[in-house]
Amino acid sequence: MIIVNSKIVITSNLEKLREKLVNEIDSKLTKEFICDEFKIDDAKAVTAEAYIAEEGVKHIIVLANVYRVEAQNSLLKLLEEPPRNIVFILIGKSKNAFLPTIRSRMSIEIDDVVPLRVDLDIDLLKMQTDEMFSFIKRYKSAKKEELRAIVQELLKQSISSGSINFNESELDMFEKSLALVNLNTRSQTILANLLLLIYHARGRES
Structure with a gap:
């Protein structure tokens, strides 16, 4: 064109x-x-x-x-x-x-670009290490826009679950992860850090 x-x-x-x-x-x-x-x-x-x-x-x-x-x-x-x-x-x-x-x-x-939506297909409240590895492997080649959407969806689902409570520094990790996406940091690094953060925050009292 x-x-x-x-x-x-x-x-x-x-x-x-x-x-x-x-x-x-x-x-x-x-x-x-x-x-x-x-x-x-x-x-x-x-x-x-x-x-x-x-x-x-x-x-x-x-x-x-x-x-x-x-x-x-x-x-x-x-x-x-x-x-x-x-x-x-x-x-x-x-x-x-x-x-x-x-x-x-x-x-x-x-030009209203519709934000990309992703289906995580992982239960954040029940996930174990093998499921975390599979998730990271599935999205190892994710492009910027998809990876950005995954980070945002991880935060959204964590908060809406009512059973995953982040402190202030942990919430900052999501903001920093979005910045890392823009810097072309490997998806495996970003997702591994966030999944471990979610894993340890489960069931914690707010």
């Missing part, structure tokens, strides 16, 4: 949408600019890339949590009159992340 018109895409899951776009766009000429905060130097890099001539359509994907005002202002003319065969895709979490002058130059799409 070739996207022919520049646009802004709003989503709650930036990385998931980026993966989706990269998989959908049938073009080897795709350049990505990914940063937490889009600054003036990033805008200059985007501008420089846009003026590198290509015969085919080149998609320039810009993804950031925050877009600085001065960086957006520096792109106004470029977005209004893009070079031939250049398509911009700006990704953010809110329409308000973009200046009205930017929004007026591009179409806006809302």
